[in-house]
Each structure stands twice: as structure tokens, then as C-alpha cells.
Amino acid sequence: MDTATRFSRLIGPLRRAVLRTRRADKDLPDLPEAQIELLRLLAGSGRLTPREAAARLRVAPSTVSNLVRTMSAAGLVERTPSSTDLRTVHLSASAAALGMLDRYDHISTTALRRALGSLSPRSREAIERALPALDELLVALEAEGKGE
The missing domain is CATH 1.20.5 (Single alpha-helices involved in coiled-coils or other helix-helix interfaces)
Structure with missing residues (x-):
């Protein structure tokens, strides 16, 4: 089996194993990976329009709209109307979402350190x-x- 095939077969199971470590904290919601990707983008980029977020994530704008609708209702994404164009909103990760990402990262990093050790x-x-x-x-x- 060549390197690309072996690596391809490892990526999914490795990712899922790391994601399972997050379940150790019963207070953390089990967010879909698409929501976590959007939160990471917003956490690293600050305020973005939905169209900018879709372009950076390489997904359809409707996908971001659906994510934002769900995540806004859960208090994870904040929508701020543009001061110059009332048809435009800017998205940002809420303080609760940023705290959750920190906890996800801490749990995952701790588990990876143990496994590597x-x-x-x-x-x-x-x-x-x-x-x-x-x-x-x-x-x-x-x-x-x-x-x-």
C-alpha cells in the first residue's frame, strides 16, 4: 500500500479519535465539525460577513447561513448589522464560543500529549x-x- 493510501486511511480515524476526547467533558456540547470550523475561523479572523466566511471555508453561502442560524440561536455566533449597509451583517464568535473552543483545545491537547507520551x-x-x-x-x- 502506498503512502497516500495509508495516510488517507488514517486521517479519518485519527480525527474521530481526537474528537471523541472532547466527550470527556460532559459540560461541552457535541458540536458538529462544521460549526467548530466556523467558530475557529471567526475566532482567528474577527468579524467576517457570511460571504467572506463561506469563501474562506470553501462552502456555499447557504451552508454558512444555515450554520449561523443554528449557532446564533445557541448563542455561539453574534450577528452585527453593518453600519454602512443594512443588508450586510458581520459575524463574530461569542465569548461563550471562544471559551468552549479553549476547553475543546485543552482537552484534545491533553489527550494527545498522553497518547504521544x-x-x-x-x-x-x-x-x-x-x-x-x-x-x-x-x-x-x-x-x-x-x-x-
Whole structure:
């Protein structure tokens, strides 16, 4: 089996294993990954219009509209009307959402640290050395997704 096939088969199970660690905190809601991606985008970018968010997430504007409707009702996303164009709103992550993301990250990072600590030193070093290459791989995949 080639590297791409092996890696492709590992990505999903690894992601789901990390997501399962969040269930350790019973006070955290089990948000769909699409909502978490939107929150991460808003947390890192500040205020965005729904169209800007859709473009950055590479999803349809209607997808962002549906996410925002659900997340606004849950108090996770705040919608602020534009001061210059009443047809436009700006989205931002609420303080509650930012706190939730911090807790998600803390739980996931703690679980990953424990799991990495259970590996042999050689395996930990191999993963650490692979991180820059994984960053490059992400950039290459994103460029491919843009049709570049």
C-alpha cells in the first residue's frame, strides 16, 4: 500500500479519535465539525460577513447561513448589522464560543500529549519531525482544492 493510501486511511480515524476526547467533558456540547470550523475561523479572523466566511471555508453561502442560524440561536455566533449597509451583517464568535473552543483545545491537547507520551521515543520523534511536512501537505492540498 502506498503512502497516500495509508495516510488517507488514517486521517479519518485519527480525527474521530481526537474528537471523541472532547466527550470527556460532559459540560461541552457535541458540536458538529462544521460549526467548530466556523467558530475557529471567526475566532482567528474577527468579524467576517457570511460571504467572506463561506469563501474562506470553501462552502456555499447557504451552508454558512444555515450554520449561523443554528449557532446564533445557541448563542455561539453574534450577528452585527453593518453600519454602512443594512443588508450586510458581520459575524463574530461569542465569548461563550471562544471559551468552549479553549476547553475543546485543552482537552484534545491533553489527550494527545498522553497518547504521544505512551509512544516510544523513536515514534514521538518521528511524529515531531513530520509536523513541518504535514504543514506543507496541508498547503499543497489547499492549493489543489483551489485549482492552482
